[in-house]
Amino acid sequence: MKILIDILHPAHVHFFRNFAREAIALGHQIRITSRGKEMTTSLLDAYGLEHRQLTDQSRTTKGLAVELVKHTAMLMAEVRRFQPDATVSGSISQAML
Secondary structure: OEEEEEEOOHHHHHHHHHHHHHHHHOOOEEEEEEEEOOOHHHHHHHOOOOOEEEEEOOOOHHHHHHHHHHHHHHHHHHHHHHOOOEEEEOOHHHHOO
16 A cells, blocks of 8 residues: 655654554555654654655745645645555645645
């Protein structure tokens, strides 16, 4: 099974890391996308989870709106490339797919 995990917040790393490791151990293909927020990417690197950072956290309201559109577009492109059987996320972007 091919599973895409979209991680936007450091808490998501802790929530999904064991699932990702177990799925990999069972032979599933896992693709992790991320958002550069606080220490999200550092945690993924520390846990040895390969990921592709799609966007960086914006600081303004307008910037957050632009980031949401950009993240969703990049996530859609990743879904087209990877063609997962399932996607999981704590993101509204996933709900838009």
